[in-house]
Amino acid sequence: xxDNMVKTESPAAAKLSMKDVNxxxxxxxxxxxxxxxxxRMQGGSFAMCMAPIIQKxxxxxxxxxxxxxxxxxxxxxNPNFGTLIHGAAIAMEExxxxxxxxSDEAINSVKTGLMGPLAGIGDTLDQGIIIPLIVAxxxxxxxxxxxxxxxxxxxxxxxVLMLIAHYFFVKGYRLxxxxxxxxxxxxxxxxxxxxxxILGCTVMGGLISxxxxxxxxxxxxxxxxxxxxxxxxxxxxxxxxxxxxxTLGVFALxxxxxxxxxxxxxxxxxxxxxxxxxxxx
Amino acid sequence: xxxxxxxxxxxxxxLSDAPWFFGEGYYVLQRPVVxxxxxxxxxxxxxxxxxxxATMNLIYLGQLNVGGSMPSxxxxxxxxxxxxxxxxxxSTEMALTLAVPLGLLGTVWWVGKMSIDSVFVHWADxxxxxxxxxxxxxxxxxxxxxxxxxxxxxxxxxxxxxGTGLVEAFxxxxxxxxxxxxxxxxxxxxxxxxxxxNLRAILKKETIAFLLVGFLLVAYFxxxxxxxxxxxxxxxxxxxxxxxxxxxxxG
Numbered sequence: 001x002x003d004n005m006v007k008t009e010s011p012a013a014a015k016l017s018m019k020d021v022n023x024x025x026x027x028x029x030x031x032x033x034x035x036x037x038x039x040r041m042q043g044g045s046f047a048m049c050m051a052p053i054i055q056k057x058x059x060x061x062x063x064x065x066x067x068x069x070x071x072x073x074x075x076x077x078n079p080n081f082g083t084l085i086h087g088a089a090i091a092m093e094e095x096x097x098x099x100x101x102x103s104d105e106a107i108n109s110v111k112t113g114l115m116g117p118l119a120g121i122g123d124t125l126d127q128g129i130i131i132p133l134i135v136a137x138x139x140x141x142x143x144x145x146x147x148x149x150x151x152x153x154x155x156x157x158x159x160v161l162m163l164i165a166h167y168f169f170v171k172g173y174r175l176x177x178x179x180x181x182x183x184x185x186x187x188x189x190x191x192x193x194x195x196x197x198i199l200g201c202t203v204m205g206g207l208i209s210x211x212x213x214x215x216x217x218x219x220x221x222x223x224x225x226x227x228x229x230x231x232x233x234x235x236x237x238x239x240x241x242x243x244x245x246x247t248l249g250v251f252a253l254x255x256x257x258x259x260x261x262x263x264x265x266x267x268x269x270x271x272x273x274x275x276x277x278x279x280x281x
Numbered sequence: 282x283x284x285x286x287x288x289x290x291x292x293x294x295x296l297s298d299a300p301w302f303f304g305e306g307y308y309v310l311q312r313p314v315v316x317x318x319x320x321x322x323x324x325x326x327x328x329x330x331x332x333x334x335a336t337m338n339l340i341y342l343g344q345l346n347v348g349g350s351m352p353s354x355x356x357x358x359x360x361x362x363x364x365x366x367x368x369x370x371x372s373t374e375m376a377l378t379l380a381v382p383l384g385l386l387g388t389v390w391w392v393g394k395m396s397i398d399s400v401f402v403h404w405a406d407x408x409x410x411x412x413x414x415x416x417x418x419x420x421x422x423x424x425x426x427x428x429x430x431x432x433x434x435x436x437x438x439x440x441x442x443x444g445t446g447l448v449e450a451f452x453x454x455x456x457x458x459x460x461x462x463x464x465x466x467x468x469x470x471x472x473x474x475x476x477x478x479n480l481r482a483i484l485k486k487e488t489i490a491f492l493l494v495g496f497l498l499v500a501y502f503x504x505x506x507x508x509x510x511x512x513x514x515x516x517x518x519x520x521x522x523x524x525x526x527x528x529x530x531x532g
Contacts (some may be wrong), residue, residue: 029303031422035398048393123347127345135338138315150334153309154309161309191521198520199513199516200482201480202495202510206495216406243473246505267473272463275466
């Protein structure tokens with residue numbers, strides 16, 4: 001028996017095939033937010049993708065009950081990059097079923113310990129950079145009346161996100177509970193985020209020029225000459241000066257003054273509407 | 282817009298937060314740039330739908346749904362907003378203004394859904410107690426799916442069939458006043474919000490120069506966004522290479 005325990009620590013004693021791991025991935029891919037709720041967030045979905053794994057690994061009914069209950073707890077992370085956790089959890093369950101001394105707490109602490117950092121990194125990368133970039137390209141094509149822009153988002157975006165989710169799911173399974181340190185530490189991730197931020201910022205800068213529009217109609221007399229504020233001051237300094245100022249202004253409000261996005265939206269609506277009504281814009 | 286079209290739009294609106302499109306409804310079908318196009322397809326004008334959806338999507342470019350929150354329902358704006366905009370034949374800027382109240386209205390169901398779904402997870406608990414894996418899996422999607430399908434189709438049909446008339450009546454009443462111009466100014470300003478919200482995630486002291494590069498490229502040379510992205514890609518690649526040396530020193 002002790003001999004057996006040592007053996008099961010190694011992947012050679014694997015009881016699961018890649019087919020099982022992939023099946024679990026697809027269950028997560030489809031149903032990660034199927035019953036998203038305040039009480040346990042993605043907890044039910046985590047249990048759902050682990051259910052076939054638990055069934056296969058534990059022949060005894062009590063173990064199956066415990067296994068299902070073990071994963072039917074609060075869980076919330078980034079659904080694409082966070083799949084590292086699912087893979088690692090499967091690897092740990094497999095080792096445990098093989099007789100390795102892995103407690104409930106060990107599995108739980110890997111899950112809860114990883115879900116926070118991966119939510120942060122994952123949301124920054126997908127919602128903050130990857131999605132806005134692909135969507136911005138789609139917008140720039142579609143807004144000119146070319147439906148390829150919409151189709152680009154419809155096809156490319158799910159493909160990219162699924163490739164990421166699958167990659168980290170399998171990677172998590174291969175690395176097991178050591179997944180945490182190997183992916184999160186090391187400068188490569190940081191550099192990648194840095195490079196992606198640069199790309200993101202460049203495109204956002206372009207979007208400001210292309211899509212934010214504001215110009216003033218104010219003119220006043222300087223001596224005998226009429227002075228057109230827009231043409232003779234703002235445009236003379238730099239094209240699209242006002243759109244840049246507005247965007248950075250909104251950014252400063254949200255970031256530094258902690259104004260909510262809803263309030264910022266209301267400010268823009270009120271200023272825009274009355275400015276337009278009384279004729280200064 | 283007829284009943285059948287409204288019904289299909291309702292179905293699409295349901296799908297945009299449902300598992301059936303590879304679980305990507307929430308990430309992809311929800312985006313107005315996609316929703317507008319699909320809505321246009323159903324109403325017989327895919328090109329106009331794509332234009333409206335794309336412009337509308339600018340507001341939601343920086344939306345971050347974190348920790349179970351949803352600041353705005355861009356799917357409701359994308360499907361129903363585009364449908365009403367096409368039916369009433371308004372300008373794209375006006376459509377943008379139309380999207381705002383619809384998007385905010387959508388956050389109401391989100392809170393309701395997130396609360397009611399909490400009940401279903403207890404149903405899953407009961408199956409888990411018996412060791413019924415199939416039951417646990419089923420409870421994770423079936424009750425919520427039935428509820429949301431029914432609710433979203435109903436809401437879409439009601440707003441599409443009655444909202445169009447309301448918007449038309451409103452537009453006639455404010456004709457030849459400065460109100461429409463006011464809405465157009467708002468339409469030009471709202472993309473600033475979407476961009477600013479996205480910048481929260483990526484703009485720091487170190488990256489502000491790159492924002493200006495993108496801005497100036499378009500302001501002075503009128504380069505397309507794809508062109509700007511290519512320049513950005515080159516700069517990012519250079520950054521990635523040069524920081525590697527530093528990492529090696531550190532390691």
